Amino acid sequence: MSNSLPGSSRSITMSRRNFVRTAGAAAVVVSSPFTRSAFARTAASNRITIGVIGWGMMGPSNTKEFLGYDDCQVVAACDIHKAHLQAAVDTINSHYGNKDCKAYHDYHEILERDDIDAVMIAIPDHWHAVAATAAAAKKKDIYGEKPLAKTVAEQQAIVKAVEANNVIWQTGSWQRSIPQFHKAAEIVRNGLIGPVTHVEVGLPGAPYDFPHTVPALQERLATEQIHIKDPSELVMGTPAWNLAVAQPQADLDYDTWIGPSQMEDYIEARVYQNWRWNYNTGGGQLMDWIGHHGDIAHWGLGFDRTGPSEVWGFGDFPEKDAAWNVARKYTVACTYKKEVTGYANDVHMTIAGGSAAISMGCKWIGPEGWVWVDRSGFDCSNPEWLKPGPLPENLRKIKLYESKEHRRNFLDCVKSREQTITPVQTAHHSTMPGHLGLISMLTGKAIHWDPKTETIANDAEASALLTRPFRAPYKLA
Numbered sequence: 001m002s003n004s005l006p007g008s009s010r011s012i013t014m015s016r017r018n019f020v021r022t023a024g025a026a027a028v029v030v031s032s033p034f035t036r037s038a039f040a041r042t043a044a045s046n047r048i049t050i051g052v053i054g055w056g057m058m059g060p061s062n063t064k065e066f067l068g069y070d071d072c073q074v075v076a077a078c079d080i081h082k083a084h085l086q087a088a089v090d091t092i093n094s095h096y097g098n099k100d101c102k103a104y105h106d107y108h109e110i111l112e113r114d115d116i117d118a119v120m121i122a123i124p125d126h127w128h129a130v131a132a133t134a135a136a137a138k139k140k141d142i143y144g145e146k147p148l149a150k151t152v153a154e155q156q157a158i159v160k161a162v163e164a165n166n167v168i169w170q171t172g173s174w175q176r177s178i179p180q181f182h183k184a185a186e187i188v189r190n191g192l193i194g195p196v197t198h199v200e201v202g203l204p205g206a207p208y209d210f211p212h213t214v215p216a217l218q219e220r221l222a223t224e225q226i227h228i229k230d231p232s233e234l235v236m237g238t239p240a241w242n243l244a245v246a247q248p249q250a251d252l253d254y255d256t257w258i259g260p261s262q263m264e265d266y267i268e269a270r271v272y273q274n275w276r277w278n279y280n281t282g283g284g285q286l287m288d289w290i291g292h293h294g295d296i297a298h299w300g301l302g303f304d305r306t307g308p309s310e311v312w313g314f315g316d317f318p319e320k321d322a323a324w325n326v327a328r329k330y331t332v333a334c335t336y337k338k339e340v341t342g343y344a345n346d347v348h349m350t351i352a353g354g355s356a357a358i359s360m361g362c363k364w365i366g367p368e369g370w371v372w373v374d375r376s377g378f379d380c381s382n383p384e385w386l387k388p389g390p391l392p393e394n395l396r397k398i399k400l401y402e403s404k405e406h407r408r409n410f411l412d413c414v415k416s417r418e419q420t421i422t423p424v425q426t427a428h429h430s431t432m433p434g435h436l437g438l439i440s441m442l443t444g445k446a447i448h449w450d451p452k453t454e455t456i457a458n459d460a461e462a463s464a465l466l467t468r469p470f471r472a473p474y475k476l477a
């Protein structure tokens, strides 16, 4: 049986799944989406139970926030690297002072547990769609990481699964839960700089060695007098490559780690965290960041359900068979046509990675001013808006969704069954300029995209890149 919560255009049809939600919903309807007082010191039987999947860079960070809320309990952890899994379980159990959190190698076992309400998925991008569609099919609410998925088709599958199963989705595009981004987007959305004509989205360019695995590789190669700046100079089939290939770490299930992507030699410097720098598993800095500053750009414009019609991308690439083969510098030019968006005029967006001319962050430019925002700061053309705190009330005719903390917002929405601040459709649309820009770069052609039908016009080669073959036996749920 299902019904809808009254009084909210954002409400989602309530699922059968658990009494926590049904009982909690009535209390939440009257409170703002981010209050927690109504649920403080929740009885154990009424806590939202969570399974965390992936304990690398982002998994622990998300989990730490969940551990801080006493109306939820993390009861299961999964990782295919034994040491990571042990660290997860130890961290969680030591926080609660018990041994209730169970360890899993296979996330399906978490999804099979009827006593688990929600999952947090923080595994590499090439795994997102397979895991998220499986979780949605099992009616788990999902906190999933950005970018939504590795390909457009995989994103569409996640959107479909989340909507068909009426599960709550929050994307890890947490900048929307930070006040300076909220304020910047509200200035733009309230028309204070006039109809935006241009948006600059500044992202990092070259790969960054997150886990510092490159020095060990360089040392290994140096013993044979081979010197590389980084793995973008390490090319398949060369003597350097043969030296770099190693046995996977004994406690890592590397076959599962590769999952739906194509099997490839194990080179430590392109696995943990550095999987971002090879197109088999990631999408470079462009796809790593589009769900952050690209997401904020869309928020200010009110483009959460639309997209660009024309996209041109240019990138500087290493060799295709390099261990790090993603673009090191790139520019993507998008045109959002007014006939499609309903905006006052066409909007041009320039996404630049590693550009000296475009600052990191998001800058909207209109006929009456500009606003720039990044994690490091906020600036704008009008000194009045620079005063600390939110915009003056008289300027806030349009009030954007407020979330004080991203994981908190997810928990509140699990109870209220309302949309989170970054629901699945938002995540899907936020990443499209990145996906299409990458397809344009790889094909060397402009992409003519129809945001309504989500198809590329008259280009079979580009259209083929909206999806990718999965390695057997992996498939979407």
Ligand SMILES: NC(=O)c1ccc[n+]([C@@H]2O[C@H](COP(=O)([O-])OP(=O)(O)OC[C@H]3O[C@@H](n4cnc5c(N)ncnc54)[C@H](O)[C@@H]3O)[C@@H](O)[C@H]2O)c1
Pocket: 053, 054, 055, 056, 057, 058, 059, 078, 079, 080, 081, 084, 105, 107, 121, 122, 123, 124, 125, 127, 145, 146, 147, 172, 173, 174, 256, 257, 259, 271, 272, 273, 274, 275, 288
């Ligand atoms: N929102 C943010 O600010 C932010 C920041 C960093 C990363 N991320 C995102 O988080 C996700 C994870 O990135 P990361 O940097 O933490 O990666 P990571 O390589 O540090 O960690 C991934 C973990 O997942 C495990 N794993 C891989 N496949 C698995 C599977 N099938 N089942 C269970 N465990 C599996 C790995 O063993 C590893 O421990 C990515 O989508 C990334 O884009 C988001």
